Amino acid sequence: METAALVVVLVIALALFFDFTNGFHDTANAMATPIATGALKPKTAVLLAALLNLVGAFLSTEVSKTVSGGIINESAVGHTLLPELIFAGLIGAITWNMLTWLLGLPSSSSHALFGGLIGATIVGFSASGINFGVVLSKVILPALIAPITAGVIAYVATKVAYGLTRRYDGKPDGRSGFRWGQIFTSSMVALSHGTNDAQKTMGVITLALITVGWQSGDPSSPEYHNPEFWVIVACAGTIALGTYLGGWRIIRTLGKGLTEVKPAQGFAAESSTAATILASSAFGFALSTTQVASGSVIGSGLGRRGSTVRWRTAGRIALGWLLTLPAAGLVGALAAVMVRWLGGWGVAIDAVLAVVIIVGLFLRSRRNAVTHANAMSDVAESGHAVELPEVPGPTRRTSRIELMRALERAERKADEAERAAKRAKKLKKSGGTPSEVKAARKAAERAAQKYAEAEKAAAAWEELSASRRARAKLAEWDLGVDDQEGAR
């Protein structure tokens, strides 16, 4: 029992460290977009993110209950072995997190945690220690569905945001006002991060407390898996501290590696992220906030006119997501093998390994090697998965309006050309001087040329209002004209 108690203390320490790195790693989830659009100063953004993570952690305990009372079949595994397996799982999660952070690979802290726990339990005990139903319905399926959901919602929201503020008369559209809104939506993202990510650590600690009987309450009551108040306070405080300290990396680099995000687009992306995470938290789905935020950034990018996907970058991100769970599972399994083979010595070796990893992480973060690969996280990376044209093609309505204008102009020019031609004829008949006649004839020629040009432009707009492909062609043509003018 004493060893189990010691291991539980180790688990709590390690879980809180994991919570800290989670906050440290994820500040950018909430704050990459408002910093990219200039809605918030980086310092303000970081402080806000830390405070709202703290508040969010107190709002819901559904996700915590999923972790503490569903994934692992605690009665089957037994109370002596489970704390050691949780310990091994945490080591797997932290190691994988550190590796991906050092290599600049896209990853998810949450999936690393689940992967580690599942891997350690399967190898250290057996597959019957895992509730595969819960794992599938509350971890794996949400992991696959949530980023797509967030992307679709962000796409629709971006279309709505642009559609409702678009003006066709060339007057200011007030879209920079979305920057004010972003202060609130990014706060919501930070809040939702607290409701989902802080809960995972609470769940792990609660699970460990249950195994050694330190959890208060009646084991048969459904409230038994609720985290203790001190656990909530500790996890909320740790994730907030991690978020705050992690933010300093962002301040140091000041948005290096960010793609351009317009305020309307950022507002839509953040609304989608916050809504998806909050709704999932309410249902106890333990999803990866990083992936949801990335899905939203990609979706909102695609919601802008003329955007295309860079499949290479998108594929790399998706591959990183798919790899996290099994890879962390493998590391967790290795740690569990040590515990099973070597018993107490295994725990000691794992603990030493954990300390080495933590010290390594600390030393690494002290070295001032902040590049865009490790500074702005995967959310910023996902911004590169969508390519946006500098000047998007015209909307269907713009093409129609321009077509009308071009037709009117062509008509005007036709009149002018006719009048000029008549004037030249009349002058010749009435016996004007040769130079006068020549000038009038030249004017008539010029007018005829302008009419031809106007006619051509009208035909081009007519073609454009017909098809999307034609519209894209005109955007290119526009750019070409700009270049020519620039050269002149």
Next chain:
Amino acid sequence: MSVEIDWMAFLSVFAAALIGAVAIVAFYALGLRMLVRAGRVPVVTPAEFTDAITVLSEKDIKRAAKQAEKAARKSPLTEGQKTLAFVAALGCFALCAAAVIGGILLIVLGGGH
């Protein structure tokens, strides 16, 4: 081993998140549109220029403000219509805030089950 998956829960999450996010974005965008209509075009410059933002000079910012002012002066609306648009804008922002607060209350009080 049979695994039961609650597909309705996924659908509920999608529907709730879609309705919530689109409502918030739509009301906010409509609020901005009304604000522009009321002759109070917001000109919000970036708080800090990162390398993702095209840097605006003082001149650019002043030009944007001037343009907004000109558009407001040229507005064909009467004072009464402008006030109405402004009130509508405030109403839209209030609805937006209500949607956010409602969403949070739903999480705190209800849970998903």
